[in-house]
Amino acid sequence: MIDTIVEMFSYPFMVRAFAVGSLVALCAALLGVSLVLKQYSMIGDGLSHVGFGALAVATAFQAAPLSVAIPVVVLAAVLILRIKGNGKIKGDAAIALISTTSLALGVMVISMTTGMNTDVYNYMFGSILAMSAEDVRLSVILAGIVLVLYLLFYNKIFAVTFDETFAQATGVKANLYNTLIAVLTAVTIVLGMRMMGALLISSLIIFPALTSMRVCRTFRSVIINSAVISVLCLVIGIAISYVWATPAGASVVIVNAAALAVYSIVGMIRCRK
């Protein structure tokens, strides 16, 4: 067992996967609590499809993937909130519109340039090999920014999540914080999607929050528990992926699903008492 762990960390790509993965899992878990409670869970899913489109275009033009994808996805996040806010198109419909359009665009661009190949597969389902040393540096910086902003605005994010009207009435700029949450989510998703895959990254946002809510009863404990469980599931998932050569993203999702099952059972037993 110890041999396996030592061997695992002797590969630079594994160290990169653990480092970036843990940071992304942490950010996603924190933001996920607000998104799930505000019933914005699908934003994560929608944005990852936008990310897929952006990555495809970036690859076609041989641009650096992250520096194209991040601004595009951030823009999409703001756009989705705007459409949701003005009420003409329902929020979930807005997300579906934007995400399918981006997906289609990405597929078109890929088919016209490189053709459907392993790149597409990797974007869809993720690859543990995706991270370059350059990506790691950028990811660490961005994830650091996400964490610091989240901590600084924690109390306001709580207020806006719990009761937007009251928060606004007491002078908290709810729209600003909604946008902040969406933008931070966009950044987190882009950072994580090449490892987790466009189809699976939203699980990092949704699972830890739902899992924690089975058992925890205060906002702060939900946040802390989500963060811990999310990083733990990611590390176990990546390790499984290494040992049994399973796809990284899928392994992490399966571990998250197992954690949800365990917490649900614990929650049910507690309720009985």
Added chain:
Amino acid sequence: MALITCENVSIGYEGQTVVKELNFSIERGDYLCIVGENGSGKSTLVKSLLGLKGADRGKIIYGDGLKKNEIGYLPQKNEEQKGFPASVYEVVLSGRLNGRGWKPFYRKEDKEAAAEKMEMLGITDLARQCFRDLSGGQQQRALLARALCATKSLLLLDEPVTGLDPIVTGEFYDLIRKINQESNIAVVMVSHDIETAVENASHILHLQETVRFFGTAEDYRKSRIGKKFLGGEEHD
């Protein structure tokens, strides 16, 4: 100077006027009930008083040391909060955010104020409990404590007793009256329960697209519109 003065205020949505030519004022220590039928513009007026919706015409003036973001607001029941994991203490403390501005964390004074308001409303022993596990009456007390944390001079309550049973409703009204009299905090309450409103309030504002009546509760009882409204809906 009055806490809030409305001068010729008209409010609407996308060109449609909901209420117009409102003239009234709220003084320190008043207990004003806003009554009127569904769709008479009560909720719209509440939004404007809170500064969430601008007036199309006229002016809403805040005075006597009251700032727009220092109104203690108790919103209408919100279904989304049903499954929300938050402790009572977390909810109450969030009422102090308006005093924090851009500063990120609560200070000791904020925590003490939250504890004091919970004590005042008799929910100190619920502090660690989860908000979603409370009864309707306890939830309203927690939200009232949050509202008190946000203000020194004015509470704005939007249909606070909806869905509460009669005993709890009675207790809640007593609590509001006590706060109004002992802490000298003005109360503005939107209410469907017209009879209790007239019993408790010092002033009545009857809305029906515009101000149909504004004055003391006593005068309202004697007025034609008051008699008709109070006399029993069965005549209508």
